[in-house]
Amino acid sequence: MSRFLTSKTAAIVGCPFRCPRVGVDQGPIHLVEAGLVDQLTELGWKVNFDGHHQFEEVNVAADPPIGKLKNPRLVSKVTEAVAKVVGGHAKKGELPVTLGGDHSLAMGTISGTLDAHPDACVIWIDAHADINTAETTDSGNIHGMPVSFLLGLGSPVPEFSWVKPALKPERLVYIGLRDIDAGEKRILKENNIKAFSMHEVDKYGIGRVVEMALDHVNPKRAYPIHLSFDVDALDPSVAPSTGTPVRGGLTFREGHYICEAIWETGLLVALDLMEVNPSLADAASVQQTVTVGCSLVRAALGKQLVRREQVD
Ligand SMILES: NC(=[NH2+])NCCC[C@H](N)C(=O)O
Ligand SMILES: [Mn+2]
Ligand SMILES: [Mn+2]
Numbered sequence: 001m002s003r004f005l006t007s008k009t010a011a012i013v014g015c016p017f018r019c020p021r022v023g024v025d026q027g028p029i030h031l032v033e034a035g036l037v038d039q040l041t042e043l044g045w046k047v048n049f050d051g052h053h054q055f056e057e058v059n060v061a062a063d064p065p066i067g068k069l070k071n072p073r074l075v076s077k078v079t080e081a082v083a084k085v086v087g088g089h090a091k092k093g094e095l096p097v098t099l100g101g102d103h104s105l106a107m108g109t110i111s112g113t114l115d116a117h118p119d120a121c122v123i124w125i126d127a128h129a130d131i132n133t134a135e136t137t138d139s140g141n142i143h144g145m146p147v148s149f150l151l152g153l154g155s156p157v158p159e160f161s162w163v164k165p166a167l168k169p170e171r172l173v174y175i176g177l178r179d180i181d182a183g184e185k186r187i188l189k190e191n192n193i194k195a196f197s198m199h200e201v202d203k204y205g206i207g208r209v210v211e212m213a214l215d216h217v218n219p220k221r222a223y224p225i226h227l228s229f230d231v232d233a234l235d236p237s238v239a240p241s242t243g244t245p246v247r248g249g250l251t252f253r254e255g256h257y258i259c260e261a262i263w264e265t266g267l268l269v270a271l272d273l274m275e276v277n278p279s280l281a282d283a284a285s286v287q288q289t290v291t292v293g294c295s296l297v298r299a300a301l302g303k304q305l306v307r308r309e310q311v312d
Pocket of ligand 3: 103126128130143230275
């Protein structure tokens with residue numbers, strides 16, 4: 001367990017949120033129904049889970065686009081609520097495990113983590129960089145933008161003024177990228193943000209890539225780690241039920257290896273598992289994706305493949 005936690009307690013933050021539909025995205029609900037709470041209990045965690053967030057408090061009457069941004073007020077309010085919940089758990093020394101839902105939620109989860117652990121670094125596992133600004137976005141989907149808000153890039157959007165630009169470019173690293181927009185490429189370059197695309201995963205192997213990523217973002221292995229895992233980082237043959245699948249992704253084992261290696265650092269303070277979207281596939285694909293999702297969470301929370309004494 002991470003030395004930054006005060007007890008082996010995992011707080012599951014279920015966020016069935018996908019813009020523009022609140023409470024309709026079933027991803028987190030499926031993950032919990034698949035037995036995630038019991039699985040983590042079996043690993044020795046005390047698990048706090050008192051139901052999924054329905055964001056009842058979020059009341060947005062009219063939410064026309066601001067510039068290109070779709071549903072800006074709703075996304076802002078939901079992510080702000082998530083920031084408070086995640087930050088609250090983190091400040092109690094618990095490990096928040098946020099299940100999504102739209103990756104825009106990471107604006108909230110990472111804000112919450114940085115509130116409790118200001119020197120935390122972020123390891124972002126994704127096919128996409130999610131670093132568009134209000135100016136560069138083509139789609140207007142805010143799930144393609146959370147990282148730019150956290151870094152304070154682009155011209156400020158008043159509706160998101162609650163988001164502190166608390167993340168430093170050198171405390172962020174990506175693994176798994178393979179679908180980056182032209183504007184995003186420019187932003188990554190200009191801000192010197194380290195990214196290991198699938199090309200580097202092929203070239204060096206996942207073991208070295210994780211090592212290099214940690215060396216970059218956490219050279220002395222001293223900072224707490226927030227792991228934000230978009231399930232679309234995995235190849236669509238491994239995790240088909242997701243909104244924006246891109247072929248050529250991480251294998252089942254590569255995805256798990258990342259989680260296991262981060263766990264082994266003893267520095268993990270928060271985990272996101274995002275973009276599981278059961279509404280987009282047949283029942284077998286949904287089950288496959290949900291099973292993989294639970295398995296990734298177990299790997300990040302310390303499940304060992306073999307007991308150490310069997311190999312030593
Ligand atoms: N969280 C995600 N699935 N993000 C996909 C983003 C795709 C594209 N780059 C966009 O800005 O719309
Ligand atoms: Mn993605
Ligand atoms: Mn993403």
